[in-house]
Amino acid sequence: MKQFNWLTRGVKPTLAVGILTALLSGCESHQTPPMQADVVLYNGSVYTVDADMPKAQAVAIRDGKIVAVGSDADVMNITGERTQRIDLQGKMVLPAFGDAHVHPVYGGLAHARCAMHDGNSVEDYIEIARQCVAETEADRWVYGVGWMPGLFPPDGIPRKELLDEISADRPVVFRSTGGHSLWVNSKALELAGITRNTPDPYNGRIDRDPETGELLGGLQESAMALVDKHLSPPTAEDMALAIEYSLAHFNSLGITNVLDAGVEVGNDGISPTIEAYRALEAANKLQSNVEVAVKWDSNADLAQIPDLLAAAKSVQGPHISSNTLKIWLDGVIAQGTAAMLVPYADAPELRGEPTMTAVQLNEVVARFEQEGFNIMIHAIGDRAIRMALDAFAYAQAQNGVAALHHQITHAEFITPPDIKRFAELGILANFQPLWSTMDPYMQLTAKRVGPERMKSVYPANSLLQAGGEMVYGSDWSVASADPLLGIEVALTRRTPGRPDHEPLLPDEGVTLEQAIYAYTLKVAEVNQNAHRTGSVTVGKDADLVVLDQDITNVPVYDIGKTKVLLTLFRGKTVHGSVKTL
Incomplete structure (x- = not known):
């Protein structure tokens, strides 16, 4: 591109691409000044998650797209009378966060009804239950x-x-x-x-x-x-309101890219949840990118496949897609339903059973891989994780290596021999970083599985060192969806803000760079929209978050205290205000 040296001299490559694109498009109209940005965020600390330009000072936005990234001087060259200039005063800009495991309907309904999430003791739960009884209609x-x-x-x-x-x-x-x-x-x-x-x-x-x-x-x-079966199902309006509540909550945390980890589909190929999403999409009320995972019914047979495929194909839209199958393969440790290779330490008669046989799992995974679906398998116990890895290996033997983003979500107990198989098979571990602390649930887990197996709980660093990859999701509303809390815990393996608390396998903590990547660009890759979001890159949607402090330059136990001041989705403010910056 030597013929363009007059234009690009002294300008970063990423910025130059934006300038060229805008200049060429500007030639089409004499009424719109060429390369005049709508908005410029400058004097900031921009963490791009883009290897070509990891850090910058400023970002320019036009028509909801990022048109320039670079130094203040570079980006200010494309401002004009109509440009809104926002002085960040050193505040941090990141690509908006993602969350690769949420339940918007369940979580939204939960917070609209009687919620015990804020309880910290049995006494708290009893008081909340008492209030719920008083507030619920007598016939319900x-x-x-x-x-x-x-x-x-x-x-x-x-x-x-x-x-x-x-x-x-x-x-x-x-x-x-x-x-x-x-x-x-x-x-x-x-x-x-x-x-x-x-x-x-x-x-x-x-x-x-x-x-x-x-x-x-x-x-x-x-x-x-x-x-x-005796409870009244939520109405379509209930579901739509639940989704709106959840997405607004995610926006307040800087999140604009989520994976709904499992919606049910009827035997007619219709899903009330998908219908609610489609109605919100039609009304232009989806303030986030949403990838919908259709849920495999482990109590049904292969006859459900056409219904699941039909439901998924009905979802495609500007903000929403469905290219993922969710399979629940086991339960949880606390209830003794996670499938383990050897019995539970405190209940030798239990080792948990998978929801389907290995033959069934292999067939389902291979079939949906042929259809181009990402497969997301809930597996907590080491036996379930091994079954999932075996199923992915079977599918590869049948179909060849597919350019897909299969994942095992939770992946709590991975045996050392199986850690390296994640990398060998190209399978992602979908971790929930806030679960990796010694909270009361983990203390109960330790009692149930015994000290030897506790040496392999959420082995994030070991998996990365073995060449594996991970993505982060919260499993909201099981845990907080706050990515900043999650990033802190991913590094410390301690309760947020509590350096005095006992850590959970501190050597399994990851770096700040790895944690940010798992909450941004990796989520976009999983959701198959990395071509337009997940990093601060020219040409991508202006999905951005502004924080009140630079998390790369604060004590690690202060990361979770960071506040989200502004969230942009395709250049539109969906949380906060520029007036607060």
Whole structure:
């Protein structure tokens, strides 16, 4: 490009591309000054997540696109009378964050109903439940979400008597924060027809006293369906409002790119959740990019494949897509439903069972890979993780190596031999960094699995050192979706802001650069929209976040205290105001 030296001399390559594009487009109209940016953010610390220009001072935006990135002097060359100039005064700019594991409908509904998320003790939960009973119409089941099994020692199972004391004559149901368990009162058990003689359903468990057989008040995994079928399903309006609430919440945290990790599809190929997304898209109310993962029903057979494909193909739009299949392969450690290679340390009769056989899993993964789908497998136990890796290896043997972004989400207990297989097979680990602390849930986990297996919990650094790759998701509303809290914990493996707390395998902490990448460009790659978001790069959408401090230049335990001042989605403000900068 020597013929353009007159233009590019002294200008960074990324900036030059933006200038050339805008100059050429400007020739089409005499009324619009060439290369006049709509907005310029300058005098800042721009962390681009772009290897060609890792750091910059300023960013220019036009028509929702990034048209220049570089020094203040460079970018100011393309301003004009119509340009809004925003002095960042040293504040940090990043590509807007992503989250590769959220549940917008479930989380939005949870926060609109009775929510226990803010409770820190059983006493807190009882008080919240009491308030929920008082506020729920007399003819409706009392329903809420958000309790943590780790706050119910010694086994993580809450007792029905606690809810019976609050309401003996009305059914009361609370779902755990992870969505794998229900806590119910005696009236709910009675109306659902559950007795001490009711058999455990396949892949589920009705909690009972091991000596007397008396019902305890806990329902695990598929046993939840015995009660769920009596609850009123959310309406289409409920779902749309839940999604709007969730996306606005994500915007407030600097997030504009998410993966909805599993929506149900009926046997007619119709998903009420997808219909809600489509309605919001049509009304131009989706203030985020959303990749929707259709959920595999482990209780059905291969006949569901055409319905899932039809539902996914109905989703494509400017802000929304569906190229992912979600498979739940096991449960969780606290309830003893995560599939482990050897029995649980505190319950030798348990090792957890996968939701499907290896033959079934292999067939499903290979088939959907042929259809061009990314496969996302929930696997927490080391046995489930090995099964997932085996299924991906089987699919590669059948189909060849596909240019897809398969992932194992959670990946809590990876055996040392299996760590290297992530890299060998090109499989991503979808970690939830806020889970890697010694909180009450992890303390219960340690009791359940024993000290030897605790040496391999969330081995993020080991996986990266072995050549593997990771992406971050929160599993919101199971945990906070705040990426800044997640980044801090990814580095420290401690409770945010608490250097005095015991760390969880501190050697498995990652670098700041690795954590930011896993929350930005890697999410975009997983969502298959990295060509237009995930980094501060000329030509991409102006999806940006402005922070009140430079997280590359503060003590690590202050990262989680960082405030999001402004979030832009395609150049439009979706959180905050330039007046606050």
